[in-house]
Amino acid sequence: MWVLQAASYVYRQQYGTSARHGSFHDQMRHTAYRQLVSWCWQWLGRNNRVVLPACAVAKIRETFPSNGNYVGFEL
Template identity: 50%
Template sequence: MIVDKCAEAELQPGCMTQHPGFEAVCLNPWVLQVEYASLVQYYGDYDQDVFTIEERYRHTAYRTFVRWCWGYLGRKIRVVLPSCVVVKIRSTFTSERYTGFKLPSLHPQ
């Protein structure tokens, strides 16, 4: 699907952050606010007091990118995002609390 997005913009397959629609769809705070409101309406409140605005934007940007490229995938279907997309979203919406992926403990306490 990412190849299709590149083809529609007449780009060589590569970094999706170069697509002319990427910034408008995934990095625009106004778009992300509307998308977040849709998520809250559909799934219920996401503990808004727990997350910073940057964390909400980042989460919403990842979801918006997936929907833009693959459409609605369903509850249990996941895809790996291109690293260029993750880096761009993460650098745009920074968080001091970001820890990255952590393996769960194999020795429960």
């Protein structure tokens, strides 16, 4: 948890006002996805996307549930 909070802080410092806002779980879920991608594929760039393993997505969603329904990836 502390690693994700530290990574989220660095992300907000780096991207400023364009950083993702929302509930604590929204921020931690977004950061967990980013950290997983960074760990597996390094930095991909703005418009480069990869499909995350379903087991990882399920665990992240279980750990940091959304308040509403999941709608999938949005630009």
